[in-house]
Amino acid sequence: MIQLNNLQKEYKGKLVLDIPSLTLEKGELLGLVGNNGAGKTTLLSLVLDLIQPSQGEVLSNGIGVAMSEHWKVYTAAYLDENFLITHLTPMEYLRFVGRLHDLNKADVEAFLEREKGFMAEDLLYGTTMIRDLSKGNKVKVGILSVLLSSPALLVLDEPYVNLDPSSQAWLVKRLKKANEEGTTVLLSSHDLNHVAKLSTRIVLLEEGKVVEDMQTDDHLLDRLEQYFNV
Numbered sequence: 001m002i003q004l005n006n007l008q009k010e011y012k013g014k015l016v017l018d019i020p021s022l023t024l025e026k027g028e029l030l031g032l033v034g035n036n037g038a039g040k041t042t043l044l045s046l047v048l049d050l051i052q053p054s055q056g057e058v059l060s061n062g063i064g065v066a067m068s069e070h071w072k073v074y075t076a077a078y079l080d081e082n083f084l085i086t087h088l089t090p091m092e093y094l095r096f097v098g099r100l101h102d103l104n105k106a107d108v109e110a111f112l113e114r115e116k117g118f119m120a121e122d123l124l125y126g127t128t129m130i131r132d133l134s135k136g137n138k139v140k141v142g143i144l145s146v147l148l149s150s151p152a153l154l155v156l157d158e159p160y161v162n163l164d165p166s167s168q169a170w171l172v173k174r175l176k177k178a179n180e181e182g183t184t185v186l187l188s189s190h191d192l193n194h195v196a197k198l199s200t201r202i203v204l205l206e207e208g209k210v211v212e213d214m215q216t217d218d219h220l221l222d223r224l225e226q227y228f229n230v
């Protein structure tokens, strides 16, 4: 679904990402892990055409993401709160995103009924603007907004940060369900437990390079903990 070819990103002459070749297959749930500064957000930003590569290309279903907008129809992403429209209330924002995907008010309400329990209803349906929500609740709005369209490809950057433990557990199950229902997922996380529980494949980045590309098995968490010395 996603193919990285000779992908490099430099900042001020320093190479921060260098991936000769990497393929995300349809149906995978790929967890991207690595220490601070390893290049995870850079990789996700290149996949979403938010930044330009210094060399190489990202193909989505065979077409360069920088060459066409075709991939925006089937891709949903939440990297940070810049993805939100913060002067809207959560419902106004979710209805706006819904309209982009031909979903009406009733569709959005039916969706939220199915996702009950993730976000407190007084905030979800209330009059507080997104910019006045706590960090965790902003993340929840972002996550709901990407799940709303049942995207073929879902890209998330450290979605567990700022979520309380029960919301983290909810998200693990929900992402698994989305993946089982056909969504290909690419996510980064520092949370080894969640990533190991969730992912069908884990890619470990170190100083911008892929140093491990592992399929999930029973020993995956042990291997990750060994690498990170925890």
Ligand SMILES: Nc1ncnc2c1ncn2[C@@H]1O[C@H](COP(=O)(O)OP(=O)(O)OP(=O)(O)O)[C@@H](O)[C@H]1O
Binding pocket: 011, 016, 034, 035, 036, 037, 038, 039, 040, 041, 042, 043
């Ligand atoms: N706009 C920028 N200008 C200069 N350097 C940048 C810029 N964006 C990222 N970098 C550098 O690129 C490298 C990779 O950063 P990136 O944010 O992709 O890492 P990360 O793996 O997501 O880290 P973290 O786990 O801390 O979020 C870092 O050395 C970072 O300082």
